[in-house]
Amino acid sequence: MTEHYDVVVIGGGFAGIYHLYMLRKLGFNTHLYDAASDFGGIWRLNCYPGARVDSEVPLYGLSFPEVWKSWNFSCKYPDYKELRHYFNHLDDKLQLRKDCSFNHRVHSAHWDDSKQQWTVTAGPSKDKTVTATAQHVIFCLGFASKVNIPKIPGMDKFKGQIIHTGEWEESIDCSGKKVAVIGTGASGIQVSQEIGQVVDRLTVFVRTPNLALPMRQQKLEASAQEAFKDIYPEIFDKRKKTFGGFHYDFDPRATLSVSAEERERTFEELWARGGFHFWLETFHDLYADKDANKTAYDFWQKKVAQRIQDPKKREILCPEEWPHTFGTVRPSLEQNYYEVMNQDNVEIVSIKRGGEEGIKELTEKGVLLNSGREIELDQIILATGFDTHTGGFKQIDIRGKNGLPLTDKWAQGCNSLNGLNTAKFPNLFFLYGPHGPTAYSNGPSTVEVQAEWVCEMIKYMRDNQISHFDVQDEAEAKFGEHINELSAKTLFHESHGWYMGRNIPGKPVQALNFTGGIPLYVSELAECRKEGYKGYDLVKA
Structure with missing residues (x-):
């Protein structure tokens, strides 16, 4: 049996939760899949001794009043255990779980040209899956979902x-x-x-x-946190x-x-x-x-x-x-x-x-x-880190127009428009990944900026009877040049690490982040929306 949804969300961290909650409020039939056993995103993976966040609270959290009004952290930089409790609180206040499938790793997402929709398979293993179709698919994988295992000679010999x-x-x-x-x-x-x-x-x-x-x-x-909650909206807006x-x-x-x-x-x-x-x-x-x-x-x-x-x-x-x-x-x-x-x-x-x-x-x-x-x-x-930004996508069989694999399209380096979409993959969004402010930012800050824009675009499409969109090749190329120009003005461009993909042997070296900062990114997204989603081909149903 195949379930049909308006939107399938992949990933149960901040980005996935934001989309599930907001799209449901907008009246979209939305379902979330996650390979982990519960909400938490990276905090379901990172549970090593000492694992804790490096962004201060309440900045490291979602801005929904129904969440922060009834929650207080124990310290400025919580560890993974407390963050898991926070995600449980998100679930409790936003009633998320009823529209989620956990322990369901997404194995494939294929675009159907004739039906103008996505087919997604997910499950605990490749021989035990469920199938869903959706008009839109949103990848909320985070930028660090594929571990980097170095190839050290003799790894198979070690007895410990x-x-x-x-x-x-x-x-x-x-x-x-x-x-x-x-x-x-x-x-x-x-x-x-x-x-x-x-x-x-x-x-x-x-x-x-x-x-x-x-x-x-x-x-x-x-008590100290409660005393400052009157200015929480101002704090979240400043992000x-x-x-x-x-x-x-x-x-x-x-x-x-x-x-x-x-x-x-x-x-x-x-x-x-x-x-x-x-x-x-x-x-x-x-x-x-x-x-x-x-x-x-x-x-x-x-x-x-x-x-x-x-x-x-x-x-x-x-x-x-x-x-x-x-x-x-x-x-x-x-x-x-x-x-x-x-x-x-x-x-x-x-x-x-x-x-x-x-x-x-x-x-x-x-x-x-x-x-x-x-x-x-x-x-x-x-402690060798991750194949960041694009690595998580390599673990899923994602195919766009004419069966084009995303791995083929990004073989020489990823390309996107607005760090949210990529050409020849209609109605596909990705959050907190390549070409966003991602690694230069507090995670929830970038997530909320991007997710708000994605939800508005999906609503715009529904309100204007638009069945699907695709990114214009020229607009994508221009945005890629913009990303490189921003990066080249900084010393980040010469960095030897994962900001440029240099930590993974054979990975194309390129600017993986939007280096202009969140305010510039916000203004560019607003301009795109104001101009009727400039750079996108919108196709009426």
Whole structure:
């Protein structure tokens, strides 16, 4: 039996929930599929020790009054367990579950040219599926839904556990074990500072040091949150008016236009505030001017060096010569990372390409270095990140006009219009993925901007008897040029990491994010809508 819906939503995180709730309110028959067992998106995958969000609350949440009026967080940066409770609260207040199928991974989504609709198959396995048809399909996969497993020789030989942070199981215990962490992104920082206090020995392999910032975690009293709820609507509205969707924005002054003393004072104030203030409330030209950027790195290095006693560890974790421009690889937020790295039971191994301490292979007992030294281990934790932005789409058989696979269309790099649609895939939307403000923003901020626009477009189509749309090739090409031009004006364009797809061998290197900030993105979406959805071919039923 095939069910028919107006809209099928794929993914049960913030974006999926927003669409399900709002489209139902607009009268659309909508159904949501998720491979996980419940709501939560990335927080159903990320449950490794220390996993927590790096955006402050209430900014990290949906702006629906019926949700925030009856909810208070326990701290400024909640962990995955509390975020799961928050998603349960979303479900309770918005009555979401009745229109969802969990433990249903979407295996395929094919556009039918003759019927002008999508056919979606989903289920716990490919031989046990349900089928649904829909006028519209909305992919809310998030930008980090496909883990990156590095190809290290000998992985099949190791007798212990190999665990990726994005595939963690809560039953895993590191206590008293000899553990290695490979990777220094957000998950690497968080898991290392957490387990370093309970393991027998921790070996952290560092190729590129993380220019981590102090989180400044705080407990939050419910009474204090209640006292500020009158201004929550203003806080949520401000997310659309700042570059990263936070409640603060860049300093309008140029870095080198102020005296060294004034610059130092500004940096000290931002550092004391913690979180991303030092990253996204700094001087406006810091990510366009290398000389300006170097001043931020030098300040960061000075601050962190004070916390690391061992000279060898200090040189690996915060070298005097910068490994890359500051902030152009997403900084992580740490609580006591450098103090844990100082511990006697923690060894830091630099694995720069070609170095004698680099990893040669895995053995039955552990890791063999190029130098010939073998490190015996019980567990190897891969904190090696994700195939971001486009990787999640590769796990689903998505086919557009004339059976064109999306993987074929994006083989040389993804292309889109507005970071929401792609040509030859009618009535298909994707959220918080390629070409949106995505990685340069607070997630819910971008999600709400995009989802509001998507819901308005779908309503416009219904109200004007439009059966389907397609993206014009010329408009898509022009938007791609726009994305590249925005990126090329910044130091982000040269970054070596996942912002440009450089963390995945063989992946096309390109600007994956809208680098102009949320306010510009909002204005461009508004202009597109005002001009009758310019760049789209709208076909009447």
